[in-house]
Amino acid sequence: xxxxxxxxxxxxxxxxxxxxxxxxxxxxxxxxxxxxxxxxxxxxxxxxxxxxxxxxxxxxxxxxxxxxxxxxxxxxxxxxxxxxxxxxxxxxxxxxxxxxxxxxxxxxxxxxxxxxxxxxxxxxxxxxxxxxxxxxxxxxxxxxxxxxxxxxxxxxxxxxxxxxxxxxxxxxxxxxxxxxxxxxxxxxxxxxxxxxxxxxxxxxxxxxxxxxxxxxxxxxxxxxxxxxxxxxxxxxxxxxxxxxxxxxxxxxxxxxxxxxxxxxxxxxxxxxxxxxxxxxxxxxxxxxxxxxxxxxxxxxxxxxxxxxxxxxxxxxxxxxxxxxxxxxxxxxxxxxxxxxxxxxxxxxxxxxxxxxxxxxxxxxxxxxxxxxxxxxxxxxxxxxxx
Numbered sequence: 001x002x003x004x005x006x007x008x009x010x011x012x013x014x015x016x017x018x019x020x021x022x023x024x025x026x027x028x029x030x031x032x033x034x035x036x037x038x039x040x041x042x043x044x045x046x047x048x049x050x051x052x053x054x055x056x057x058x059x060x061x062x063x064x065x066x067x068x069x070x071x072x073x074x075x076x077x078x079x080x081x082x083x084x085x086x087x088x089x090x091x092x093x094x095x096x097x098x099x100x101x102x103x104x105x106x107x108x109x110x111x112x113x114x115x116x117x118x119x120x121x122x123x124x125x126x127x128x129x130x131x132x133x134x135x136x137x138x139x140x141x142x143x144x145x146x147x148x149x150x151x152x153x154x155x156x157x158x159x160x161x162x163x164x165x166x167x168x169x170x171x172x173x174x175x176x177x178x179x180x181x182x183x184x185x186x187x188x189x190x191x192x193x194x195x196x197x198x199x200x201x202x203x204x205x206x207x208x209x210x211x212x213x214x215x216x217x218x219x220x221x222x223x224x225x226x227x228x229x230x231x232x233x234x235x236x237x238x239x240x241x242x243x244x245x246x247x248x249x250x251x252x253x254x255x256x257x258x259x260x261x262x263x264x265x266x267x268x269x270x271x272x273x274x275x276x277x278x279x280x281x282x283x284x285x286x287x288x289x290x291x292x293x294x295x296x297x298x299x300x301x302x303x304x305x306x307x308x309x310x311x312x313x314x315x316x317x318x319x320x321x322x323x324x325x326x327x328x329x330x331x332x333x334x335x336x337x338x339x340x341x342x343x344x345x346x347x348x349x350x351x352x353x354x355x356x357x358x359x360x361x362x363x364x365x366x367x368x369x370x371x372x373x374x375x376x377x378x379x380x381x382x383x384x385x386x
Contacts, residue, residue: 011288011296016307022048033335054281057221065229091367100315111136199265220278242290249283313352
């Protein structure tokens, strides 16, 4: 990677910023304006969640697989700590999540007329199971999918690493998971959705929100991390062609988006659409991780900040925009007016920045102080000479 001076990768920041902008456009269309305010971009904006999944799959997969590889190379001298991994993940994700959940639970005006599911479902990250569309804080479903994945992946990876021929088993697990996801979606669509109820209750509850149906992009990201850590030659060849990966990923994504726009809830895209998104975003990740590629060299103004605040923005933007709709409408600024769009966008950025600054950052500092990462070197004593 060619990180920025702050240790960040501009390509990954651009993709993360794109993901939250997509989600914002889609939620604005669905819950604020009720019309395609941003055109086709808002209609495919739900795929921003899938881009987040691909990013998480690669980044978490790289931590785990890289840690296991380093443990094996050291002959047991350095061990990958599962407890430390879980502690760092929870300190990264829980503070923001619990703070916003408290707003929903303790401030009725924040959730409006929507019913909040039982708190235990949020606390156990099972809210996405049999989720009723339209409930308060419904967009937390994607966090549940990710947290379930975070808890499952390390255990599976360590179990595979303890077997004979672990690399072969790892690739069989990746391929098997993708095929299983397609088979499960095929079965659920055929049995419970069908052509009569496309986009209805059963589609969202049984397929769209389901962890078993939405692991595709997460697993695709893990597959990329597997290549990086255990297929050095293939990784070198891949990342030496970053601009080709960018072109291929953009072309495949454009094709997949057009197919989803044409038939979002139909059987073919329900079965193969998510793997196509996974492949598209994986190619874009290759471009972002390729030294010298256009995606890595390009510094999109504001993308680094938006990427840094993206988690906080995701948690707060939807309800905030819904709450602002009525007062802005009273001022004569309907949800499709440029004034409302600018003000709601600015408010979402401000809320995300404040949540990141006041909640996320202090806990990240505590994490770095008391729960150092796996294989982190202890800090040198004051006055020590390097």
